[in-house]
Amino acid sequence: MTTEEIRLLIANGRIDKFYNRGAWRRKSKQILKRDNNECQIHKRRGKYARARNVHHIKELKDFPEFAYDDENLEAVCIQCHNKLHPEKLERLMKKEKKFINEERW
Numbered sequence: 834m835t836t837e838e839i840r841l842l843i844a845n846g847r848i849d850k851f852y853n854r855g856a857w858r859r860k861s862k863q864i865l866k867r868d869n870n871e872c873q874i875h876k877r878r879g880k881y882a883r884a885r886n887v888h889h890i891k892e893l894k895d896f897p898e899f900a901y902d903d904e905n906l907e908a909v910c911i912q913c914h915n916k917l918h919p920e921k922l923e924r925l926m927k928k929e930k931k932f933i934n935e936e937r938w
């Protein structure tokens with residue numbers, strides 16, 4: 834996928850299409866292997882956690898040109914990945930709150 838195509842997906846809010854592509858799946862497998870399936874953030878603290886995700890150090894939506902750049906990718910565990918993307922969590926929590934309010938009223 835080209836940088837332009839990624840930009841277009843971002844603009845259309847369809848970035849999930851990027852992650853579902855074979856090219857990304859192959860790349861993320863390669864990065865997990867490179868990092869020995871070890872969470873690099875845990876590793877920097879001298880701890881071990883099994884990596885499940887591959888994180889874009891420079892965020893994909895801001896730097897689509899580094900989408901497949903090895904230097905910009907690292908293996909992370911789900912826990913660390915959630916911390917790296919607090920905006921996603923917040924959005925989820927807001928949704929939940931809204932849901933609770935709707936239930937109540």
Ligand SMILES: [Zn+2]
Pocket residue numbers: 887888889914917918
């Ligand atoms: Zn990430």
Ligand SMILES: [Zn+2]
Pocket residue numbers: 872873874875882909910911912913914
């Ligand atoms: Zn971790």
